[in-house]
Amino acid sequence: MSSSSSLTLPAPGQADRRVRRLLEILGALAIAGTYLYLVLAQPADITNGLSSGSTLLALSGFLLGVVLLILGILPTLPTSTLVLIPVALVLNIVLGQFVGSTLVPFYLDAIGTVLIAVLAGPAAGAATGALSSIVWSLFNPTVLPFAAGAALIGFLAGLAARYGLFRRFYLAPVAGFVTGIFAGVFSAPIAAFVYGGTSGVATGAIVGAFRAMGDSLLTAITKQALLSDPMDKAIVFTVVAVLVYALPRRSTLRFPFVRRFRVLAGAKSS
Amino acid sequence: MVSAAPPRLGRLSPLTVLCAAVVIAVTTTALNSWAVSAGVLLGLAVLLASVGLGRKVLPAAAVIMVPFGLSLLLTHGLFFPEGRSVLWTFGPARVTAEGLFFAASMGLRTAVFVVVFLAFSFHVQPADLMALLTKYRxxxxxxxxxxxxxxxxxxxxxxxxxxxxxxxxxxxxxxxxxxxxxxxxxxxxxxxxxxxxxxxxxxxxxxxxRGFGGRSRRTSYREVTDSRAQQVFRTMLLAALLAFLVFWYGAR
Known part of the structure; x- marks a missing residue:
């Protein structure tokens, strides 16, 4: 579990590392570029229907970015982290599908992603988030365009762990709340331009309420996301904090990321 | 993928099915017309029913689309400030023809997307997916x-x-x-x-x-159904899609 690289196989060369880094940078640029284009260049008027060009751009730009990120990050992860990703994906999908079918305006579909991010770092968190959406899309294709947002949540959760926000129990929900603000602002244009709304009945009702007050579609979805996402991520981060502190110390300390950055209180680096 | 049953779309390669799914989803989205989406949806339902996949794909799609459709109706059917042709008002709710039309177009467009990709999911087996990923390195x-x-x-x-x-x-x-x-x-x-x-x-x-972290090229015991004809068909399909997109957005 603690092995971070194989003892018997040759280590990857410098050229391999450079290619992977390039893939990660290109992936992040594709996602950031698509987001900026959607937010800055698109008209908010929807009376004549949403522009199909912006929908296709959102789908292709985010998907390309996510695939590049996955191809860049996955080969760099130690096997001990890699084997945890499928477990995290199942946790995300089962909880997300269950909560999504209820009348609660939350998602709770990132517990596995945040767990991996806390144990293995931002890169592993981003890859888990992105892969989670891709695997989930085989059962529910509507989640596919949100893969980039899921990667962002994993990345931010890993950063929060890296900078010690899981060392104090009360800071975890704060980190979750802030992550939720970023996630909400990021995912709102995707929901608006790809689907013209949200997929849940409860979240749809909130968007409807803002529309009744005269907001544009993008503004209404952004406000709904800012109501749902920060609270949702605060709950998710708290659940993960409860979980990692309830686990025996020897289990969490097996992860090099936890030891190196002293992610959890009392976990001295060895 | 969801079931362990053998593929039901004949001997089509998963890549051919994926390719067809992408072409149908992209074309329907680009055309952005409720009539086209409804026609494509009907055609897909008939095709899937005829190959025996309808019973699996259509209920799975309904589970996703019913809450999604309700959400669109709540959002646009009852509140659509841009709408002018008011059909009914009740308190703050204002049902407009434009809002219902918008909800129907977005719902139908998304339904096509959901059905084609679910058809792909039910067609491909995890082992085939693994073999394909190995083949394409x-x-x-x-x-x-x-x-x-x-x-x-x-x-x-x-x-x-x-x-x-x-x-x-x-x-x-x-x-x-x-x-x-x-x-x-x-x-x-x-x-x-x-x-x-x-x-x-x-x-x-x-x-x-077992050498999982090694970088040497993998081989696979499993051969995925594919043929030269399918490869040519895929190339032509993607080229046609590209030409259509250039024409569609270039002409605007």
């Missing part, structure tokens, strides 16, 4: 994660059941109220996650011992 880690996630769910469900039974045998009683329920969830979630972490550790050691 994607990082082996990707194939492992995708296929492992698709096949691990029953094992996790069984483990969760065993943990619950073990805790009940030790006297776990779900208390009344939110506090009692949360305590019961914690009593079951912590051993489950701990067991999963432990199992993942053993799996990592086994994989490492």
């Amino acid at each position: 994607t990082p082996p880690q990707l194939g492992f994660v995708l296929c492992s996630a698709l096949t691990i769910a029953p094992a996790i469900a069984a483990r969760a059941r065993r943990v619950a039974q073990a805790q009940q045998a030790r006297g776990l009683v779900t208390g009344s109220g939110l506090r009692g329920r949360l305590a019961a969830v914690r009593e079951q979630a912590v051993p489950l996650v701990l067991a999963l972490l432990h199992e993942a550790g053993s799996r990592a050691d086994s994989l490492e011992a």
Whole structure:
């Protein structure tokens, strides 16, 4: 579990590392570029229907970015982290599908992603988030365009762990709340331009309420996301904090990321 | 993918089905017309029913589309400030023809997207997916994660059941109220996650011992159905899609 690289196989060369880094940078640029284009260049008027060009751009730009990120990050992860990703994906999908079918305006579909991010770092968190959406899309294709947002949540959760926000129990929900603000602002244009709304009945009702007050579609979805996402991520981060502190110390300390950055209180680096 | 039954769309390669799904979804989205979406949806329903996939794909699509459609109706059917042709008003709700039309177009467009990709999911088997990823030399880690996630769910469900039974045998009683329920969830979630972490550790050691981290080219025991004709068809399909997109957006 603690092995971070194989003892018997040759280590990857410098050229391999450079290619992977390039893939990660290109992936992040594709996602950031698509987001900026959607937010800055698109008209908010929807009376004549949403522009199909912006929908296709959102789908292709985010998907390309996510695939590049996955191809860049996955080969760099130690096997001990890699084997945890499928477990995290199942946790995300089962909880997300269950909560999504209820009348609660939350998602709770990132517990596995945040767990991996806390144990293995931002890169592993981003890859888990992105892969989670891709695997989930085989059962529910509507989640596919949100893969980039899921990667962002994993990345931010890993950063929060890296900078010690899981060392104090009360800071975890704060980190979750802030992550939720970023996630909400990021995912709102995707929901608006790809689907013209949200997929849940409860979240749809909130968007409807803002529309009744005269907001544009993008503004209404952004406000709904800012109501749902920060609270949702605060709950998710708290659940993960409860979980990692309830686990025996020897289990969490097996992860090099936890030891190196002293992610959890009392976990001295060895 | 969801079932263990053999592929039902004849001997089509999963790549051909994926290619067709992408072409249908992109074309319908680009045309952005409710009539086209409704026609494509009808055609897909007939095609899937004729090959025996309708009974699987259509209910699965309905489970996704019913809440999605309700959400669109709530959002646009009742509140559409841009709408001018008011059909009915009730308090703050204002049903307009434009709002209903917008909700219907977005719903139909999304339904096409959902049905074509679910058809792909039901057609492809995890083992075929793994063999294809190996063939096209994607990082082996990707194939492992995708296929492992698709096949691990029953094992996790069984483990969760065993943990619950073990805790009940030790006297776990779900208390009344939110506090009692949360305590019961914690009593079951912590051993489950701990067991999963432990199992993942053993799996990592086994994989490492078998050279999983190596960078040499992999071979696969499994051959995925494909043919030269299908490869040519895929190339032509994608070229036609590209030409259509250039024409459609270039002409505007």
